[in-house]
Amino acid sequence: MTVRAGLRGAPLVSALIDLLGTDKVLGTREDLLIYEFDGAVDTATPDAVVLPNETADVAKLSRFCHQHDVPIVPRGAGTGLSGGAIPVEGGVVVSFARMSRILEIDVPNMRAVVQPGLVNLHLSTAAAPHGLYFVPDPSSQKACTIGGNVAENSGGPHTLAYGVTTNHVTGLELVLSDGSVVRLGGKAVEYAGYDLIGAFVGSEGTLGIVTEITVRLTPLPEDKRTILAAFPTIDGASETVSAIIGAGIVPSAIELMDQLATEAVEAAVGAGYPLDAGGILLMEVDGLRDGLDEAATRIEAICRANGATTLRRAATTLERDRLWAGRKGAFAAMGRLAPAYYVQDGVIPRTRLPDVLRTVREVAQRHGVRIANVFHAGDGNLHPLILFANESELEGVKQAGLEILEACVAAGGSITGEHGVGMEKNCFMPLQFTADDLATMGRVKSAFDPAGLANPGKIFPTPGRCREFQLAARR
Amino acid sequence: MTDRIRPADAAACARAVAESAAASRSLRVRGAGTKDYLGEVLPADAVLDTTGLAGIVAHVPADLTVTVAAGTRFAEVRTALARAGQFLPLDPPHADAATIGGIVAANSNGFWRSRYGGVRDLLIGTTAVLGDGTTARSGGRVVKNVAGYDLNKLFVGSLGTLGVLVECTFKVLPRPPVTSGAHAQFARSADAFAAADAIVRTSARPAALAISGGPGGAWVLLLQAEGDAAPVERTLELFSQSARAQGTSAQRHEGLSAVLATMNDLSAHGDGTVVRAALPLGAQPAFASTAARLEGFTQFVADAASGIVRVVLRGDDAVVIGGTDALLAAARVCGGSGRIERRPDSLRARLRVWGDAEPAGLFLMRRLKEAFDPRGILEPGRSAAG
Secondary structure (H helix, E strand, C coil), X not given: CCCCCCCCHHHHHHHHHHHHCHHHEECCHHHHHCCCECCCCCECCCCEEECCCCHHHHHHHHHHHHHCCCCEEEECCCCCCCCCCCCCCCCEEEECCCCCCEEEEEXXXXXXXXXXXXXXXXXXXXXXXXXXXXXXXXXXXXXXXHHHHHHHCCCCCCHHHHCCHHHHEEEEEEECCCCCEEEEECCCCCCCCCCHHHHHCCCCCCCCEEEEEEEECEECCCEEEEEEEEECCHHHHHHHHHHHHHCCXXXXXXXXXXXXXXXXXXXXXXXXXXXXXXXXXXXXXEECCCCHHHHHHHHHHHHHHCCCCEEEECCCHHHHHHHHHHHHCXXXXXXXXXXXXXXXXXXXXXXXXXHHHHHHHHHHHHHCCCEEEEEEHHHCECCEEEEECCHHHHHHHHHHHHHHHHHHHHCCCECCCCCCCCCCCHHHHHHHCCHXXXXXXXXXXXXXXXXXXXXXXXXXXXXXXXXXXXXHHHC | CCEEECCCCHXXXXXXXXXXXXXXXXXXXXXXXXXXXXXXXXCCCEEEEHHHCCCEEEEEHHHCEEEEECCCEHHHHHHHHHHCCEECCCCCCCCCXXXXXXXXXXXXXXXXXXXXXXXXXXXXXXEXXXXXXXXXXXXCCCCCCCCCCCCHHHHCCCCCCCEEEEEEEEECEECCCEEXXXXXXXXCHHHHHHHHHHHHCCCCCCCEEEEEECCCCCEEEEEEEEECHHHHHHHHHHHHHHHHHCCCCEEECCCHHHHHHHHHHHHHCCXXXXXXEECCHHHHHHHHHHHHHCCCEEXXXXXXXXXXXXXXXXXXXXXXXXXXXXXXHHHHHCCCEEEEEECCHHHCCCCCCCCCCCCCCHHHHHHHXXXXXXXXXXXXXXXXXX
């Protein structure tokens, strides 16, 4: 951990109260404890939490922190899965709980302007009466915020055909770590100069803080067909994914679940998944209603040819929602299997699914852990959920996670598809990138945040925490 | 006579750029040279010709990705993918001659952007040589990837000012089984846009929805639909309905691809001044009527589903300059942005490509330029950011 000389602890809390007022600052030990974790496994306690009401509060806070060498860590709903919202070097956590409004739903221009604390699903709910929705649909969409989606470049099951967050953001208001406010883009698809929005989305709070977001809204599909296919083995299910795409069909979603995951989901949600299957695919086609039945029939034929034992097409909206409830509730359902889990997020070219899934099984055996798989198979985005019972197992569990990521990179993939690098995988970045690649990203970091106060300790390998890993990697 | 450097591979390219940086020798980065008119082109000491960086590096059809050397011609990539029943869903101007690197650096999109995404949406990995000779990779060969910053986006539309692209990876798609088209004529531009808007609000997602018009003539709305037979038929039916709702009728048009390509290549010819604007969707009709009232108004082309509008102006210098100013201001006041895509050499000094308005976040762009190209040797001054 880098030790900074700046203001910390009680003196920082009282200075922030002087700056912003008591109603915007939390500083007691009990209050701060709530902010020491997010959806991942690492923890760190902030020195203070600030709850801004508006951009001006964030700018004022950033200027103050810049003067006093205090790190700033933005936080949405704290659902992140890579420790992005954890103040690993202390400092101020900025919670957007009070900046959670929809500022505008612009129907003629098919855009919405929102505050960062807005819950993802609330935007689609509000846009639905206009026949529109916000495409990115992470499984946490009932809780996660759009500011968090921008920070992590979040995906979700339906991004296979429609893209991830970065494909749906056209404007941002940012507060840089020196307190300057920058408004980028707007409601058109391109603006003069470099695509700073494109560089910012997915930067995990390390380039600055988002205070307003303009997003694209998309017409709701006229209809959908949702298909469940069960296979005797997980290999059968994963080979079917390539067969469907090889046949020239790109469904809007292809999700895969293994038997262990299905068992948990059935116990928790009762989605109606067959319990005896080695692998289950949940697939959807959508758009104009014409041709959807034919597309679904073609998909079912490919599943059958690849050994599917059960095929079910949702006949009603209720049935479809139930099938999706199982998938979207899968992570939460892991509580049925073990007290805790550690989820990885590696990506591989989708033709490599069967062999990398075999490696995942070998890793599980080697470490004597159970691993459930629930993931975006169409994108090749794995989510192995490594189950464990208590803290003492965590090191071994993390080692198993690392071995899975090494297999993903060796297969030509990435260490993270949608959960972000955060403080969880920053030591692993050299697996995927050269020193020059990382130094180039460092140049971007320095351009936006020369003082290094924007969410420090994330994305980039840190000399202290990563030393051990770097030695291991060189061997 | 400027020097010409034509590296044969990425390593040679990195060496050439490093040597140029050491000698403070400025470089024009050039592929096929189809877009020499684009941006604020200033003199350079040497031309870095990227056409030696050629060839398809990797294509695994079932992964739906392709990796190509940046100097490869788009047409060559198109042919190779077609053999596997796939396509890179871009319809850039100058499609027959343009190189992949040029298409990315110029953010060269056509009418397919709304349906398939633009260059920024399809590009998933890059290798680039920065202005000091550093070779930097971003993204990768997988369709979903959030490891590290997305530097790919910075190179899209950078006009070579941040780095020389040496390799690019894209998402590709299976070739849709059916392509069909239709068009309809309208007396007023507002009616053409109303008909287009009715389609944009459905989930039909046509491949192209283009509007063209000229002084005194009719406004034509063209729709291209791609996909399975049933949704394509339905999309054409929706198009007929939306045309009827505006008091006109639609006709099938099977030769639409060639028409769209011609419209796309609007700036390929040297005569006239072409103003390009990116607008909020709903601002297009008012912008079109502003354009049609200008004295030098010659031609209008819009990607109505994305809000990209191009206007050709002709006439004496004062008329063209006045018209250009009016259009750039109109784009700005509705929350969009405008620039000059092409102008005759005679107007170079008097018409600034990016207009008078400073891009938002210019100070950040300048810091990035400084960080990626510390000696300022890559295409100095060509982009809005320097």
